[in-house]
Amino acid sequence: MTKTGTRAMADTRNTAAETRAGEPADQAVSIAGAVKAFGAVRAVDGVDLEIARGETVALLGRNGAGKSSTISLLLGLNEPDEGVVRLFGGTTEEAVRAGRVGAMLQDSRPVPRVTVGELVGFVAGTYPAPMPVAEALELAGIAELAGRRVDRLSGGQTQRVRFAVALVGNPALVVLDEPTAALDVEARYAFWDSMRAFTRRGHTVLFSTHYLEEADANADRIVVIDHGRIVADGTGEQLKRAAGGSLVAFDLAGAAPDGLADLPGVVSVEVRGDRARLRTDDSDATVIALAERGAIHALEVAPASLDDAFLALTSSDAPTGTARTFLETV
């Protein structure tokens, strides 16, 4: 993100966070120039990321993009080879020790043979100011499972237990690595309802996901990561605009597709058979120019979907840096 964009967004969000949480306005997360390599793979390749208190941020990326590796650095589970990771102005270790961080990781397995209530109660005891266990279970939507053994739950119920574990300490920052992986649609909706109830209390949340719709619906801000680098950072709307706000499609009706890329607003051109698809950031200007050419057969104008935006931002031929500048243009 550009410095200007970061600041503009952080200023707004800090005010909201201050109002909601009654806490001083500073950054919950501050990652600068982070690099983490595993052999030849640069899993995190120069990540800069600031998250203001009270923000809910989605870390979006394909398989192997670097989401979990970034989260590991943020939680202090791995040390960066280069760069600095700060939480609430201190080290990750200080933040974790002070009980300011709760996490729900992909591969964490609940201890067998204990009940849900016992497990969540145990975790609560490791934090300085936890919420009552019953409240955490209620928030996670598993109040009725308190007496059930954790190793006899469905996948969806287990995910919710992990969520209760992440939030029972009442941490200022909650980090969730693909919290809805393996959940069916209904369970996913229920999870996000619980999540919203939690974020309304002013907590800062970072969650990773492959699901664009879920990022758009549940995050204040979407950070797209690809090949260990942040390629876009903004709201769903900004992301769509960054990738070209609209799609204009029409039949060429035998005309040559020459000069389409030079029309006002056009970001990219795709011609399949007799149909042309233009990605444009000014659909009005594009359509007017097309009308002047007499090329408006079977015209269709539609907003670019988040899927379009995501694909454009993470495709291997996406121009580096383009997406990250979009906050300057909105």
Ligand SMILES: Nc1ncnc2c1ncn2[C@@H]1O[C@H](COP(=O)(O)OP(=O)(O)OP(=O)(O)O)[C@@H](O)[C@H]1O
């Ligand atoms: N411990 C490790 N040893 C070797 N390579 C690793 C290790 N952890 C991650 N990687 C590699 O780093 C890259 C980023 O992986 P990471 O798990 O961060 O991606 P991700 O975005 O979380 O993917 P997914 O959505 O599949 O969970 C991948 O190429 C992965 O194979």
